[in-house]
Amino acid sequence: MPRLPPSLFWRARREISPMAAQLLPACRDLQSAANELRWIREHVQDTKSPIPAGLRVWQLVEKRGRGIPLQYVLGTQPFGDLEIKCRPGVLIPRPETEAYTLHLASLLSQDQPPPSSLSILDLCTGTGCIPLLLLQSLLASHPGTPISLHGIDISPHAINLARANHAHNISLHHLPPPSSSSPSTTRLTFSQLDIFSPSLIPHLLQSQPQIGELDLLVSNPPYISPTEFIHSTARAVRNHEPRLALVPPPSTGGGSQQQQQQGGITTEFHHPADIFYTRLLEIAATLKPKRVLMEVGGWEQAVRVIRLLEGSSSGVKGYGTVEIWRDEPAASFSSSLGTIKEEKVVVGGREVVVRGEGRGRAVYLSRV
Ligand SMILES: C[S@@+](CC[C@H](N)C(=O)[O-])C[C@H]1O[C@@H](n2cnc3c(N)ncnc32)[C@H](O)[C@@H]1O
Known part of the structure; x- marks a missing residue:
């Protein structure tokens, strides 16, 4: 600098x-x-x-x-129409996350016929910004439809803050108080869990019996390799935001990575930044959500995640639509050919639609 x-x-x-x-x-x-x-x-x-x-x-x-980031100094960050409380120890929500969350909400609102209920799981929820904004958007687009959202994070600080954010946005009248809709209509829960824990999926199946009907699995996991964190991450982020939210651990406490290491059978190499995606795809393979959205840290990581899809260990099948969303997935851009809303690329023999403008920001899978 x-x-x-x-x-x-x-x-x-x-x-x-x-x-x-x-x-x-x-x-x-x-x-x-x-x-x-x-x-x-x-x-x-x-x-x-x-x-x-x-x-x-x-x-x-x-x-x-x-x-110190302005959001920690002021204590909040706008996210859509919400005001998200920010505290040191929990990642500050980013505008790119807001952009794809709104785009997801808009896709869900276009489903025909409209769903009779909606069930959403957000893994690595942090401040809870994603499920809170989805809840606000879906209450507007699906009035009266039962909506269930579950946010999960390993950090107790994050879970406390996510719950505080729910209460805060109710107090600001951005979200309705629980009493104004019957408890069976809207359910938002935040749980402190490690997504690599072998008990995660049994827990989810038990706590949410309708999980078989999961409409959306969304996750913004830690995705920066230790080397990138040291050499390419902005100093303000490195010094003030939690490493736990940004950098996957060298070895995780369960899931595929540990099995690979313990069993010594699989020698398949995964980039150190991609550990969470292997696990997210395992979870998706079991829960079979209709849509999956995984935030990534750029084009190269998006391509690696799509290649993981083909990997035998992930076992994720049946997603007819595989897309890469750029920072602003809803934006069209001008080229010599006119205004373009989407491009197509081929990754690992599969046609992938690329949406929007900016850097590669998310991998989106849909069987809808
Ligand atoms: C990149 S932040 C995303 C936060 C929030 N979803 C957002 O978009 O602003 C990643 C989050 O993953 C959480 N996390 C890290 N390891 C985890 C694990 N093993 N299981 C569950 N959550 C984890 C961190 O605490 C952090 O809140």
Whole structure:
């Protein structure tokens, strides 16, 4: 990252405020520093505290200036129409995750005939942003339809925050309180579980008997290899967001990877960043969701995940549609041939539709 010239700090002090100069190392340009200073001031105005407002602004500016992400400083991040609480120790929701969540909700809303019920499983739920936004969208598109959503994460901090986010968005009237719809109509649960635990699938089958009718399995798992984490991840992410959310462990506590190592039979190599996808595909093979959406960290990983589909260990069959979604899956883009909504590529002999604009962001499977 290039160093900032002293003249920029003088301009920030002169043209905006000394506090903007303090924000510059994190914000990098005057416009961003001015915006963030405004948001910090608005946040302090809107929240009650025994600490005097001026001092609080200084405290928050000082934190932000040290590189702590704005979402942890302010405590929230917009996600669709929701406001998601953010706390250190739990990954901050990203705009690309929001984009595919909204696209998924729009696909589910187009199903004909409309489903008589909807069941959704979100593995590695973090703040709970994905099931919460799906719930909000589906309540609007499927009024009266029974909807069941289950978010799972290994981290107790994440599960506590996901539950707090549900309550927070009810208090903001972004989501209905449980009492306003009968308990059998909408069910949102968050459970602390390791997705590699051998007891995961029996637990899911037991806790959600209708899981055989799973409409969507969605997951944004840790997908950055240890090497990429050190060399290519932004410093703010590396220093302040939880490694548990970003980097798969070298060996997992169960599932296929461990069987491969313990049994010593399978020598199949998996990229160290892809460990979670092997497990997600195993889970999909058992639960047979109608749709699967797995976030990935770029085009190369998307291609590797599609190749895993063909692997004997995954056993995922019957998904007629395999797609790669870019960052904005609903966007069309202009080319010399006109406006294009989708492209086609061939991966491992299989035709794959590529949607939207930006970097490869997700692999989508559908049997609908
Ligand atoms: C990339 S974050 C995604 C969070 C959230 N879904 C989002 O999109 O913002 C990955 C999440 O996986 C969780 N996680 C890591 N290992 C796990 C495991 N073995 N089982 C379940 N969750 C796990 C982390 O705690 C983290 O919250």
